[in-house]
Amino acid sequence: MISRRKLLRGAAGAPLMAIAARFSVPAAFAAPSAELKSLTADAKPISAVERQARLAKVQSLMEERKVAALLVEPGSTLDYFTGIRWHRSERTTLAIIPARGTILVVTPAFEEPSVRETLQVGGEVRPWNEHENPFALIVQGLRDRGVGSGVVAVESTVRFFIVDGVRQVSNSYEVISADPLVRACRLIKSPAELALMQLANTVTLEALRCVHARVQLGMSSAEISTLMDRATIALGGGTSEFSLVLLNEASAYPHGSIKEQKVREGSIVLMDCGCTVHGYQSDISRTWVVGQASARQRKVWNTVKRGQEIALETAKLGAPTGSIDDAVRSYYEREGWGPGYKLPGLAHRTGHGIGMDGHEPAYLVHGDSTPLQAGMCFSDEPGIYIPGEFGVRMEDCWHMTASGAKLFTPLAKSLDDPI
Numbered sequence: 001m002i003s004r005r006k007l008l009r010g011a012a013g014a015p016l017m018a019i020a021a022r023f024s025v026p027a028a029f030a031a032p033s034a035e036l037k038s039l040t041a042d043a044k045p046i047s048a049v050e051r052q053a054r055l056a057k058v059q060s061l062m063e064e065r066k067v068a069a070l071l072v073e074p075g076s077t078l079d080y081f082t083g084i085r086w087h088r089s090e091r092t093t094l095a096i097i098p099a100r101g102t103i104l105v106v107t108p109a110f111e112e113p114s115v116r117e118t119l120q121v122g123g124e125v126r127p128w129n130e131h132e133n134p135f136a137l138i139v140q141g142l143r144d145r146g147v148g149s150g151v152v153a154v155e156s157t158v159r160f161f162i163v164d165g166v167r168q169v170s171n172s173y174e175v176i177s178a179d180p181l182v183r184a185c186r187l188i189k190s191p192a193e194l195a196l197m198q199l200a201n202t203v204t205l206e207a208l209r210c211v212h213a214r215v216q217l218g219m220s221s222a223e224i225s226t227l228m229d230r231a232t233i234a235l236g237g238g239t240s241e242f243s244l245v246l247l248n249e250a251s252a253y254p255h256g257s258i259k260e261q262k263v264r265e266g267s268i269v270l271m272d273c274g275c276t277v278h279g280y281q282s283d284i285s286r287t288w289v290v291g292q293a294s295a296r297q298r299k300v301w302n303t304v305k306r307g308q309e310i311a312l313e314t315a316k317l318g319a320p321t322g323s324i325d326d327a328v329r330s331y332y333e334r335e336g337w338g339p340g341y342k343l344p345g346l347a348h349r350t351g352h353g354i355g356m357d358g359h360e361p362a363y364l365v366h367g368d369s370t371p372l373q374a375g376m377c378f379s380d381e382p383g384i385y386i387p388g389e390f391g392v393r394m395e396d397c398w399h400m401t402a403s404g405a406k407l408f409t410p411l412a413k414s415l416d417d418p419i
Contacts, residue, residue, distance in 0.1 A: 036206060040236025043199050045278040046083075046192055048120040054081050055097065055121055058185050062099040068150035069142055070097040070178050071166075073158045076356040077182055079279055083120030086111075092134040092162055098145040106137045135165035142173075153178035183361055188375035193280060193355065194399060197377060200237065200282035201397055201408035204275050207231035208286050209419045211271070215290065219263045221245035221256075228273055237275030241282075241358065246270040251287070251391040254348055254383065265291040268390040274358060281358050283379050284409060285395035288418035297392075300384050301415045303335055304392045307382035308411055311350055311364065312398065315372060315405040322368035325350040328382045329366070337384055344386040351379040354397055376400045 058081065062070060072078045072095045074086040082103065086093055093107040093115065102123040107115045109127035116125055126141060128134045142152070149172040154163055156179050163175060189197070210231040215224055228243035246253070247261035251270040263269065272285040287304075289297055307328045314327040328350045332338055337345035349365035352358075354377050362370035364378060376399065383393030398407045412418045 036202065037234075037236045040199055040203060040238070040277060043196060043277055044192070046196075048083065050190065050192060051081060051083055051121050054185055055103070058097065058181055059099055061181050061184055062097075062153070065181070066151060067153045067176070067181065068099055068147040068173075069145065070153045070155065070181060071095070071138075071158060071162075072097065072155045072178075073162065075155075075157055076279070077155050077157070077186070079118075080186060080356060081121070082123075083118050084115060085118045085279075086115055088159070092128075092138075092165075094134075094138055094158075094162060096138065096141050096145060096147075098142075098147060101145055104141045104145060106134055106141060108134075133165075133169070135162070135169045138166055139169045147173075149173060151176055153181055155182060186355065187353070187361065187370075188373060189355060189377050189399065190375075194375075194377070196277050196280035197282065197355070197397065197399075198408050200275050200277040200280055201284060203232060203235045203237040203277065204273050204282040204284045205409045205419070206235055207237065207275075208271060208273060208284060210235075212286070212288065212419050215263060215269060217263050217265065217290065221247050221250070221261055224263075224269070224271070228271065232273070232275045236277075238278065239276040241274045241276050242272070244270075244272040246272075246391070249388065249390065251393075252385045252387050252389060254385060254391070254393070263290055266294070267291075268297065268392070270391060270393055272393065272395065279356050281354055281356065282408070283354055283358055283381075283395060283397055285381055285383075285393045286412055286418055287392045287394060288415060293415055297390065298415055300386070300390075300392045303332070303337075304382060304384050304394055305411065305414075307331060307346075307350075307384075308380050308394055308396070311380045311382060312405040312407070315398075315400060317374065317400070317402065318371050320369045321362045321364055321372060321376075321378075322366050322370075324364045325366050325368075332382070332384070344384070346382055346384060348381075348383070350382045351395075353377060354379055372400050374400050374402050380405075 074088050078084050091108045096104045105125045109129050112127045128137050152173045153176050211227045224245045225243040229240040232240040246256045248267050250257040250261050251268045267290045270287045274283040310328050310331050311324050314324045341347050351364035353360035353362050379395050379397050381395035385391035394412050396409050398405045
């Protein structure tokens with residue numbers, strides 16, 4: 001589960017040296033795993049050959065479904081197909097993937113060199129200057145690729161002003177959602193993708209282990225979060241995507257509270273963290289108690305762990321992803337939580353797809369009928385939340401195989417051995 005990071009941590013977080021001075025925490029984490037750092041340093045990004053195969057697949061699907069072209073803005077899907085890693089702004093950058101032929105990227109002229117840096121699959125980059133209409137260039141690019149009319153699929157995150165701008169230049173296209181095309185490609189992860197996700201999850205779990213050993217009375221959530229970010233980077237995580245820390249009563253709210261909390265005797269510490277390795281993400285949560293746990297805290301922790309186990313046991317090839325959520329929720333209801341999505345209990349889905357985005361289709365939520373297939377990747381995070389008291393969430397990522405669910409990281413063993 002991804003955090004509202006800026007809201008909960010503040011604008012800058014707490015400097016590591018200040019934390020070290022206050023709590024006798026080493027400024028540099030001692031001896032981070034040299035082997036793990038070596039693995040992340042040597043990790044191979046997705047190759048141009050694999051991206052070309054992805055393009056070939058989506059173009060084949062487009063031909064089958066009578067789609068003339070696919071329009072994609074910068075983001076994970078553009079990276080997935082082309083390697084281009086770029087940001088969005090009011091200045092339009094857009095890729096045209098035709099059903100036949102090479103891609104065309106329309107981008108501001110002064111951004112062209114930067115866009116070309118990560119483009120791995122060839123094609124044309126067509127620049128536009130500030131006084132020009134980028135939508136006219138997009139329409140012309142479609143026509144130059146033989147798409148003067150017909151069905152054009154638009155990736156779901158493309159902004160409205162771009163679609164509207166294209167329509168104002170030409171109304172000869174039938175615009176449809178590209179979700180079925182994109183999902184058919186991105187839903188199943190390749191061995192190279194799985195390897196990068198394995199590394200990202202391994203880094204996050206090891207960073208959590210480092211931080212767990214250094215949490216002390218009086219620390220704030222922002223200070224713990226800063227430690228997590230530094231540990232992640234020290235271990236080779238390319239980017240620390242998020243490091244949500246929920247203490248005490250704030251742990252009862254899945255994405256936390258703006259009220260400052262500090263570690264005290266008996267505190268619940270809930271951490272939800274992830275990093276990125278060559279574009280692929282991890283998402284791991286751990287919950288523990290500082291000092292002596294109460295019987296109620298222990299009971300809830302054990303119930304959540306059993307929920308995680310049930311989710312994995314329910315994962316069978318061909319089963320609807322929503323059936324996993326149903327199985328966990330049924331167990332929770334027998335234990336007195338809920339019913340359904342009501343609190344106290346489990347107010348969010350049991351898990352979500354994950355890959356280049358922290359949340360991707362399909363979802364472990366009631367009603368999702370997507371059949372489980374080998375290569376799909378998910379989180380497993382059936383928390384329990386008791387408003388006014390505390391919450392517990394454990395989360396690990398897994399992928400589907402022919403023989404069942406396979407974890408990237410082992411589940412937490414117990415409340416006394418919580419990482």
